[in-house]
Amino acid sequence: DIQMTQSPASLSASLGETVTIECLASEDIYSNLAWYQQKPGKSPQLLIYDASSLQDGVPSRFSGSESGTQYSLEINSLQSEDAATYFCQQHHDYPFTFGSGTKLEIK
Amino acid sequence: EVQLQQSGAELGKPGTSVKLSCKVSGYNIRNTYMHWVNQRPGKGLEWIGRIDPANGNTIYAEKFKSKATLTADTSSNTAYMQLSQLKSDDTAIYFCAPLMYTTEPFAYWGQGTLVTVSS
Numbered sequence: 241d242i243q244m245t246q247s248p249a250s251l252s253a254s255l256g257e258t259v260t261i262e263c264l265a266s267e268d269i270y271s272n273l274a275w276y277q278q279k280p281g282k283s284p285q286l287l288i289y290d291a292s293s294l295q296d297g298v299p300s301r302f303s304g305s306e307s308g309t310q311y312s313l314e315i316n317s318l319q320s321e322d323a324a325t326y327f328c329q330q331h332h333d334y335p336f337t338f339g340s341g342t343k344l345e346i347k
Numbered sequence: 348e349v350q351l352q353q354s355g356a357e358l359g360k361p362g363t364s365v366k367l368s369c370k371v372s373g374y375n376i377r378n379t380y381m382h383w384v385n386q387r388p389g390k391g392l393e394w395i396g397r398i399d400p401a402n403g404n405t406i407y408a409e410k411f412k413s414k415a416t417l418t419a420d421t422s423s424n425t426a427y428m429q430l431s432q433l434k435s436d437d438t439a440i441y442f443c444a445p446l447m448y449t450t451e452p453f454a455y456w457g458q459g460t461l462v463t464v465s466s
Contacts, residue, residue, distance in 0.1 A: 241409075274452035276392075283442060283456035284392065295454065331416055331452050336382075336394040337406040 242266055242330050246339025254347045258316045261342045263328035267311040272332035275304055275313045277324045278341075284327060288313060320346050349374045351443055351457035358463050359433045367460045369443030376419060378400045379445035381426040382453070383417065395431045397446075398426060419460040433464045 243266035253259045263273065271291040276284035286295045288304035291311055301316040315322055323346045328339040354368040359402035367383065382397040400419035407415060414430040414437070426443055442458050444453040 272450065276453075284453070285456075286452055286454050289452040289454075323399055329392070329452065331450050333450070334394075334397075335384055338392040338394070341391045347437075 242269060242333060242337050243330055244330055244337050244339040246328055246342060248257075248342060249340065250343040250345070251266055252345040252347055254325045255318055257318050258314060259318065259325050259344065261313045261315075261328075261344075263311045263313075263339045265311070265330055268309060268329055269332035270271065271306060272330055273306065273309065273311045274303070274329045274331055275302075276327045276329065279324045287326075289331075315344075318346060321344060349445060349455045351445070351455060353441075353443060353457040356461040356463070358465065359437075360466055361432075361433055361435065361464060363433055364429055364431045365433065365462055366427055367382075367441055367443075367462070369426045369428075369457050371424045371426070371445065374445070375421075376424045376426065376445070377421050379447060380449060381417070381419060382446060383415065383428050384442045384444060384449075384453075385439040386442070386459075395428070400426065412464045426438045430462065433462075435464050437462060439466045 245264040275288040278284040291306045292304040303314045303326045305312050326342045350372045352370045355367045359365045380397050383395040385393050395411045398405045398417040405417050419426045443457040
């Protein structure tokens with residue numbers, strides 16, 4: 241199985257700041273990487289797919305990038321509504337696997 | 348637009364089974380691969396498996412091969428997941444999520460069904 245190592249487990253940032261969340265795949269997943277946002281009591285919402293493509297309706301302050309098997313989610317100009325848990329997921333091969341999540345707190 | 352309606356919360360006793368449903372509207376389930384994902388309390392997301400409703404073919408994560416059984420009824424556009432031999436560790440929210448192709452991200456999710464295992 242492909243392991244997705246996500247970091248950090250949690251972070252706290254102020255309104256307007258920029259944060260970066262990372263996921264390291266245990267093998268090449270050929271950019272088949274998605275990022276999700278999940279708020280308490282809700283289903284995950286797709287933010288980014290294919291490592292850097294923005295899902296329709298997602299604000300442009302969210303962006304994704306990659307370097308080898310390292311994938312990053314950047315959130316610019318943090319807003320209060322960005323407080324959530326973020327997960328990465330490889331959709332390259334079965335079994336699909338997720339990162340362990342990053343809980344983002346807005347100060 | 349694809350809409351997913353999952354069945355209500357379940358309370359199951361250890362050793363018993365529960366069957367969850369996921370009704371799809373706005374799209375023919377035969378044209379999807381229906382996936383199931385769980386989330387234990389306060390934990391991350393875990394892929395369980397998927398079914399091709401057109402032919403019933405299934406793929407399971409290794410740890411769920413003897414736990415979950417995926418089925419689908421194309422006449423009612425509904426997918427099902429049965430969880431057997433319930434243990435406290437099966438307490439989780441279970442989501443259904445359809446894909447139009449074999450490997451792509453999950454753009455649509457059901458609202459989730461909470462399964463609580465308790466005697």
